[in-house]
Amino acid sequence: MSDVETRFHRFKDLPSTQLLGTGTPMCAGCGGLQALHEIYDVLGEKTVFVNAAGCMTLLSVYPFTPFRGSWLYTAMASAPAGAQGVRDALDILLEQERMPPEEDLRVVVLTGDGAAYGMGLSATSGAIERGLDFLYIVYDNEGYGNTGQQYSGATPHAARTATSRMGGGFRGDKKDLFDIWVAHRPAYAATVIGAEPLDLARKVERAMAIKGPKLILALAPCPTGWDFDPKLTVDIGRLAVRTGIWPLKEYVDGRVVHSKTPHPRKPVKEYLSLQGRFAHLFEPQRNAAELTRMQAKVDEYWADPAT
Amino acid sequence: MSRVLLTGNGAAAWGARLARVDYVPAFPITPQTEIIESLASWIDGGEMRGRLVTLESEHSMLTAAGAAAATGVRVFSATSSQGLLYAMEMLYTVAGWRTPFVLVNVSRGLSAPITLEPDHNDVLAARDSGFLQIHCADCQEVLDSVLIAYRLAEDSRVRQPVLVNLDGFYLSFTREPVTVPGPDEVDDFLPAFDAESIAFRASAPESQAVAVLGGGPYSYFRYETHLALLNGLTVYDEVAADFAERFGRAHPAVEAYRCDDAEIVLLMMGSFATKARAAVDNLRDAGQRVGLLRPRLLRPFPAHSLVAQLVGKRGVAVIDQNISMGKGGVLHAEVASVLYGHKDAPLLVSFVGGLGGRDISPEEFFEMVKVVAAAAQRGEAPPPRLLYTEDELREIRKLQTLAHVERNSLGEG
Numbered sequence: 001m002s003d004v005e006t007r008f009h010r011f012k013d014l015p016s017t018q019l020l021g022t023g024t025p026m027c028a029g030c031g032g033l034q035a036l037h038e039i040y041d042v043l044g045e046k047t048v049f050v051n052a053a054g055c056m057t058l059l060s061v062y063p064f065t066p067f068r069g070s071w072l073y074t075a076m077a078s079a080p081a082g083a084q085g086v087r088d089a090l091d092i093l094l095e096q097e098r099m100p101p102e103e104d105l106r107v108v109v110l111t112g113d114g115a116a117y118g119m120g121l122s123a124t125s126g127a128i129e130r131g132l133d134f135l136y137i138v139y140d141n142e143g144y145g146n147t148g149q150q151y152s153g154a155t156p157h158a159a160r161t162a163t164s165r166m167g168g169g170f171r172g173d174k175k176d177l178f179d180i181w182v183a184h185r186p187a188y189a190a191t192v193i194g195a196e197p198l199d200l201a202r203k204v205e206r207a208m209a210i211k212g213p214k215l216i217l218a219l220a221p222c223p224t225g226w227d228f229d230p231k232l233t234v235d236i237g238r239l240a241v242r243t244g245i246w247p248l249k250e251y252v253d254g255r256v257v258h259s260k261t262p263h264p265r266k267p268v269k270e271y272l273s274l275q276g277r278f279a280h281l282f283e284p285q286r287n288a289a290e291l292t293r294m295q296a297k298v299d300e301y302w303a304d305p306a307t
Numbered sequence: 308m309s310r311v312l313l314t315g316n317g318a319a320a321w322g323a324r325l326a327r328v329d330y331v332p333a334f335p336i337t338p339q340t341e342i343i344e345s346l347a348s349w350i351d352g353g354e355m356r357g358r359l360v361t362l363e364s365e366h367s368m369l370t371a372a373g374a375a376a377a378t379g380v381r382v383f384s385a386t387s388s389q390g391l392l393y394a395m396e397m398l399y400t401v402a403g404w405r406t407p408f409v410l411v412n413v414s415r416g417l418s419a420p421i422t423l424e425p426d427h428n429d430v431l432a433a434r435d436s437g438f439l440q441i442h443c444a445d446c447q448e449v450l451d452s453v454l455i456a457y458r459l460a461e462d463s464r465v466r467q468p469v470l471v472n473l474d475g476f477y478l479s480f481t482r483e484p485v486t487v488p489g490p491d492e493v494d495d496f497l498p499a500f501d502a503e504s505i506a507f508r509a510s511a512p513e514s515q516a517v518a519v520l521g522g523g524p525y526s527y528f529r530y531e532t533h534l535a536l537l538n539g540l541t542v543y544d545e546v547a548a549d550f551a552e553r554f555g556r557a558h559p560a561v562e563a564y565r566c567d568d569a570e571i572v573l574l575m576m577g578s579f580a581t582k583a584r585a586a587v588d589n590l591r592d593a594g595q596r597v598g599l600l601r602p603r604l605l606r607p608f609p610a611h612s613l614v615a616q617l618v619g620k621r622g623v624a625v626i627d628q629n630i631s632m633g634k635g636g637v638l639h640a641e642v643a644s645v646l647y648g649h650k651d652a653p654l655l656v657s658f659v660g661g662l663g664g665r666d667i668s669p670e671e672f673f674e675m676v677k678v679v680a681a682a683a684q685r686g687e688a689p690p691p692r693l694l695y696t697e698d699e700l701r702e703i704r705k706l707q708t709l710a711h712v713e714r715n716s717l718g719e720g
Contacts, residue, residue, distance in 0.1 A: 045512070061520055074374070075370065082371065089376075092375075092380050122364060
């Protein structure tokens with residue numbers, strides 16, 4: 001990413017506009033809201049957010065909204081199709097000169113992992129395949145957070161959720177949404193996290209300069225769903241990156257590039273042990289075998305991280 | 308103006324073309340597909356301005372339709388049967404957005420068992436969605452109804468999506484002579500869409516379709532939608548009158564055929580009502596005072612008009628081409644609800660028929676009138692009748708016997 005012109009070189013280059021208003025009903029320490037704050041400041045207010053059912057549907061509750069720009073709530077499965085309708089209509093109005101160009105808006109889907117990894121995949125795949133010019137923001141809190149954190153397609157192995165409360169937690173593995181996007185050959189795809197705002201801002205900036213379907217996939221540490229003290233959101237976010245659990249990368253020009261390579265990587269247990277959903281790996285007895293497997297999985301990824 | 312042979316699907320496509328729709332989110336499904344194929348070829352060939360986008364499902368198609376209408380362009384879409392049901396969540400949703408556009412449904416019976424031929428359970432599943440509903444009986448009406456539907460949808464007193472229904476196969480694939488009005492005439496009747504405040508623009512940020520907390524705000528918006536649909540009754544009459552004046556074709560909310568001096572009335576919707584119309588003529592020839600009432604508008608429900616037509620009649624055969632499982636005909640219940648309590652209300656008898664495209668024969672119309680006359684005489688309605696003949700039952704038994712024989716012989720082999 002260093003070869004790209006960016007206006008974000010240092011922390012103090014980050015916008016302090018705080019476009020997103022306060023007083024929303026999001027939980028204290030919401031990692032998704034943190035990421036959205038940062039993304040919105042880079043995107044600016046000439047945006048229309050097309051929302052899929054999830055926690056953030058409660059951002060705009062009649063008659064209030066924290067957005068300076070526009071908003072359309074659709075349903076859980078079809079926010080990308082909503083983006084299609086808005087984008088197509090704006091294009092038609094521009095083509096027919098029924099709307100001046102300065103009235104145009106950036107079309108942004110805002111979705112949680114529940115929709116993005118599951119019910120919304122078909123609509124997302126369709127929108128990418130049609131080459132829709134839109135930004136697709138996922139706040140990934142690794143479960144159906146708004147309904148009380150049941151496991152979703154984004155839930156990581158061994159996490160306890162409201163529907164995997166006992167024993168070893170969730171038996172499956174986290175689906176790789178980034179790779180699913182990359183398989184579609186989109187215009188752009190990137191993983192981000194609110195705890196790394198400079199990396200996030202550069203990626204959003206880059207995505208904005210490219211026409212076509214673009215993914216910004218934000219891991220969203222979730223105090224209520226992951227069971228940790230809200231004051232730890234940033235620490236846990238940083239640890240997700242520094243343990244290598246959440247690789248920060250982007251897909252551009254047909255290549256996947258890592259924007260940060262944690263070195264040396266911290267042991268994954270430092271990330272896991274801060275979260276109640278993984279407490280069963282440490283208490284009452286330490287599950288050494290599982291921890292070793294989880295560490296090995298991360299090590300395996302970083303052994304050949306470009307693929 | 309020209310008179311050409313068009314299928315119902317062709318007539319629907321012509322309606323959209325003449326309405327100068329900007330945007331057509333599409334998804335193929337039998338028996339609707341010809342509509343979007345026609346529009347696609349006109350747009351690709353430069354005969355029609357507009358953009359057609361094939362979505363990956365009807366659910367997405369309806370989402371895109373609502374979202375584009377919410378951005379301020381004129382939108383048309385079409386579907387059928389399973390597609391309408393797949394999109395059902397979004398039908399309710401976009402109706403709540405108060406977005407005006409037109410959706411054509413080509414009626415087809417619902418699975419299971421899966422079939423291609425028509426009845427009205429698909430479109431009636433959308434009855435309570437907040438879409439207005441116009442039901443057509445011939446191909447001319449399909450074209451005209453699409454134009455009327457845009458005026459209705461976009462009227463500031465309504466501002467709701469409108470569903471125009473035609474029956475699969477019987478209308479969708481049947482060619483009839485259709486008068487295609489000239490573009491200038493249509494432009495005068497249906498001016499360009501004035502979205503007013505319905506838009507997303509950089510200078511005028513707008514939050515649409517936001518959440519509400521609690522029953523108070525929720526009820527407020529739901530009632531607003533209901534009242535907008537009720538306004539549709541007056542608006543419909545105005546628009547239909549204007550249409551009749553300009554084009555010389557009347558499309559009242561409820562079509563009455565030879566009803567004035569009728570004692571017994573057949574009441575039904577859609578293309579099968581043309582069979583009832585023929586039966587009325589035959590029954591009249593045989594000296595019976597029989598008429599036909601055909602609601603074109605199902606939502607909003609033209610209660611006043613139906614009551615005015617029906618009070619004082621002896622009996623009514625409500626013939627439902629649908630079945631509410633465990634209840635019976637939907638239209639029967641609707642008509643009964645508006646007649647209840649009226650002095651001199653006629654006796655209603657419920658018949659269910661025409662499911663999955665099953666024919667309703669002239670003899671059956673004669674029989675229904677006989678049953679209604681006898682019931683009116685007695686002053687007591689018989690239980691609802693499910694139209695089915697002994698021959699049909701025999702055919703089914705034959706198929707079942709065949710299936711048994713096949714299975715047994717395979718078992719032996």
